[in-house]
Amino acid sequence: MAPWGYSKENGPATWHKDCPIANTGVRQSPIDLITTGQTCAKYDSNLKPVIVSYPAFSEATFLNNGHSVQFQPSAGNLSELSGGPLTKKYKFEQFHFHWGNNDSEGSEHRVNGKMYPAELHLVHWNSESPNFSSFQEAVGSNDPHALCVLGFFLKVGAENASLKPITDLLSKVKNAGSSVSFPGKFDLKAVLPETLTDYYTYDGSLTTPPLAECVKWIVFKEPIEVSTAQMEAFRAVDDGHGKPITGNYRPPCPLHTRTVAASFK
Numbered sequence: 001m002a003p004w005g006y007s008k009e010n011g012p013a014t015w016h017k018d019c020p021i022a023n024t025g026v027r028q029s030p031i032d033l034i035t036t037g038q039t040c041a042k043y044d045s046n047l048k049p050v051i052v053s054y055p056a057f058s059e060a061t062f063l064n065n066g067h068s069v070q071f072q073p074s075a076g077n078l079s080e081l082s083g084g085p086l087t088k089k090y091k092f093e094q095f096h097f098h099w100g101n102n103d104s105e106g107s108e109h110r111v112n113g114k115m116y117p118a119e120l121h122l123v124h125w126n127s128e129s130p131n132f133s134s135f136q137e138a139v140g141s142n143d144p145h146a147l148c149v150l151g152f153f154l155k156v157g158a159e160n161a162s163l164k165p166i167t168d169l170l171s172k173v174k175n176a177g178s179s180v181s182f183p184g185k186f187d188l189k190a191v192l193p194e195t196l197t198d199y200y201t202y203d204g205s206l207t208t209p210p211l212a213e214c215v216k217w218i219v220f221k222e223p224i225e226v227s228t229a230q231m232e233a234f235r236a237v238d239d240g241h242g243k244p245i246t247g248n249y250r251p252p253c254p255l256h257t258r259t260v261a262a263s264f265k
């Protein structure tokens with residue numbers, strides 16, 4: 001199996017060779033979130049605020065897997081997600097990022113065709129399902145909402161002090177395959193906007209192979225600000241083939257018969 005990536009030779013347009021669902025799937029992610037016109041997101045007044053319970057992580061690994069950088073707390077972490085469009089409680093698994101090599105590209109989801117310089121994915125799995133009891137089992141479960149991924153756009157502005165412990169660590173995982181144990185505590189809640197009320201939500205998939213169609217997506221309207229220096233730190237991370245990771249985002253996929261709901265007017 002040719003290792004997938006984001007180059008011309010192994011990028012998103014080639015993933016269907018080993019992962020047919022890339023082309024045959026009808027609920028693939030990411031998508032372009034359209035806010036006006038026929039297929040636009042529809043306001044749903046029943047959508048409540050998302051509730052996160054993220055006690056500061058005390059033990060975690062920060063790793064460069066060659067495709068992204070990923071923050072993975074130890075199995076004992078008690079962070080949970082509920083509310084919003086969800087009917088179950090979800091357990092936090094990991095977070096990671098997607099970014100571009102300049103500020104006009106990098107996010108996976110788009111808003112009316114606009115890309116942000118990066119996108120943060122907070123990954124959770126349904127911890128109340130009788131069909132699986134781990135993240136990996138959830139991915140393979142065929143359950144349409146086995147996972148819930150919270151997507152936050154990053155935009156360039158002031159330095160983000162809450163994300164600084166992460167962006168300061170990027171130079172330590174420059175080489176693909178390298179990882180460090182995260183020093184001290186990390187408060188993920190402090191990174192997020194105060195209120196988690198305004199978001200788009202739709203049924204989709206993982207955005208890299210295996211592209212499993214098991215994700216309830218919640219993409220927040222309000223971007224998170226980071227500085228240019230913080231963005232540049234992402235662009236210095238290597239992909240394991242002697243080049244920096246500078247575009248680990250999949251282009252938008254067809255909506256097919258799906259609808260996108262918005263929790264705001």
Ligand SMILES: COc1ccc([C@H]2OC(=S)NC2=O)c(OC)c1
Binds near residue numbers: 121208209
């Ligand atoms: C097996 O674990 C995986 C595999 C792929 C992804 C991709 O799908 C999204 S979403 N971002 C990604 O990089 C993942 O993220 C949750 C977790």
Ligand SMILES: [Zn+2]
Binds near residue numbers: 096097098121207
């Ligand atoms: Zn992702």
